[in-house]
Amino acid sequence: MSLANHLYQQRPQVYLAAPLFSKAELTFNLELAALIEKHLDVYLPQRDGGKVVDLVARGVPVKDAYKSLLSG
Secondary structure (H helix, E strand, C coil): CCHHHHHHHCCCEEECCCCCCCHHHHHHHHHHHHHHCCCCEEECHHHHCHHHHHHHHCCCCHHHHHHHHHHC
16 A cells, blocks of 8 residues: 555544543543544543553653554
8 A cells, every 4th residue: 555545544633632620521521532533533631641651661762652642
């Protein structure tokens, strides 16, 4: 598969920035992310934030950790 085809097949990705001051807001953010994920890939820091930290802690360079997050 060519790079152009690979890029075309990837779904757009969004960063869902939302308040997090209560359990109700976390629940709302998770539900909203689930709805959006029917059409787009979503990075929700409250849910996904630890992934980059975990990779970097295992020795993965920061730039590569972010690439890994965005690719899947």
